[in-house]
Amino acid sequence: MRLDKYLALAGYGSRKEIKQFIRNGYVEVNGEIIKKDDFKIDENNDSVTFDGELVEYMEHVYIMMNKPAGCVCANDDRKAETVFEYVPEYSHRDLFTVGRLDIDTTGLLLITDDGDFAHHIISPKNMIPKVYQCDLISPINDEQIKQLETGIDFKDFSSMPAKVEVVDSKRILLTIFEGKFHQVKRMLIAVGNEVVNLKRLSIGDVTLDEELIEGGYRLLTTDEYDKLIKK
Ligand code: URA
Secondary structure (H helix, E strand, C coil), X not given: CEHHHHHHHCCCCCHHHHHHHHHCCCEEECXXXXXXXXXXXXXXXXXXXXCCEECCCCCCCEEEEXXXXXEECCCCCCCCEEHHHHCXXXXXXXXXXXXXXXXXXXXXXXXXXXXXXXXXXXXXXXXXXXXXXEEECCCCCHHHHHHHXXXXXXXXXXXXXXXXXXXXXXXXXXXXXXXXXXXHHHHHHHCCCCEEEEEEEEECCEECCXXXXXXXXXXXXXXXXXXXXXX
């Protein structure tokens, strides 16, 4: 990989700024000052320093966020805050969310710049379960549970059978295997109930880190990444 690209991905500035830093002798590769921005490095083996400090390189980032209510999963929005405003130190990357949560939904959101990873998780053929905690307007009943667990025919799609765990009469954990627009809210309306509060708790075997306050985030661990792509 080119040296200037490597430093841009590591967050050292724009390509233009980095070219200037390189020309000014800020950058060493394996202990030698390199002044050519197109110098090719081996990102897995070479040691690169910037102004004497080792550069930590990540090809991609995988962020776990506890999404707060009131912000949207879009790259820009004229009215509302976006989830990307919560992760300014990664703004030099082409980030996107892995699927979307509604503006009022909270909980586990994955943000990345790795298209293959996102595709793997959202592809319905991989049947990756997502668990939502749903607070309901009315007590859930057996008939509603049966309909949710059988699958529901909408005009535009049919939901796959979901799993329902009753926490109490007005709170359920709903596991679904797809992620259509407003799917959980639509499913509950279709069975004659309504979601008043929605929080995503897990995706596959990865559960929202309880230490994360709303709006908090951290990088996924290697173990969590491996669980999601089932290495
Ligand atoms: N289903 C919904 O209805 N909303 C979400 O934000 C996620 C799933």
